[in-house]
Amino acid sequence: MSRTGPKRSESIRLAVLNAADDLLVERGFDGVTIEGIAARAGVAKQTLYRWWKSKVDILLDTLAGDARDGLAWQLGSASAEEELQRQLRRINAFFHEPAGHVLRALLGHAQTNPATARALREGFLREQRERDRAGLRAVLARHTACQTARQTGRHLDDHVVDGLLDLLLGPLYYRTLVGDRAAEPAILDATAHLVLDTAARITRSDQEPSG
Known part of the structure; x- marks a missing residue:
């Protein structure tokens, strides 16, 4: 999915997608938050918001790749x-x-x-x-x-x-x-x-x- 803003680091992108994947399996959809994904991936929350609008966008990105x-x-x-x-x-x-x-x-x-x-x-x-x-x-x-x-x-x-x-x-x-x-x-x-x-x-x- 194309995003505006700074170019993303592929390693960080994968870390975010994997974190979203893991959290959804562990906690279910309602238990997944931007804050939780950022913490699990080890990146700042602001970084996620520069590249994705919401947790749904992150999960869609994860799904498309898989x-x-x-x-x-x-x-x-x-x-x-x-x-x-x-x-x-x-x-x-x-x-x-x-x-x-x-x-x-x-x-x-x-x-x-x-x-x-x-x-x-x-x-x-x-x-x-x-x-x-x-x-x-x-x-x-x-x-x-x-x-x-x-x-x-x-x-x-x-x-x-x-x-x-x-x-x-x-x-x-x-x-x-x-x-x-x-x-x-x-x-x-x-x-x-x-x-x-x-x-x-x-x-x-x-x-x-x-x-």
Whole structure:
């Protein structure tokens, strides 16, 4: 996230982000304060305010960095179903790591704080959605349950891919945010299979001659 003002020391920035991460896990969202982060990181409170407007901005910065690796799509030569299963397992694990606690805390705070909701949706969630959409489209373009493997990615427009992405991630988010527990591997596997089956059905329907 770009900030105005003096150039930041990378070592200090990382110290602040790590301190925010640790404090959120230890004390929860309400227990995290600018004063606490500054004390844990060993920097002056004024330094934090020069670079971030609030603790929410610090946590968003922390989340963005952690998610680049933790939620990245690592596609290879496995089958479509295996690739989706692996990605769901990565997300499932991420939710229960310190970085995932940050995401869960921000999502919770966003329900009652419009400013946090706006910052989260216009920043991290929008960017992660784009990455997830690209990852899912790549899987569908390269691997599909129907015969026209190479055509699937082109035939499914953005609206359909968005629906499939909701279907892919919805059960995992529900288990984590509502049930407060990790999703079982069987649920993740069934979800991956359902998404591919639905994509194949839509593709076949699009290719059937009308009339």
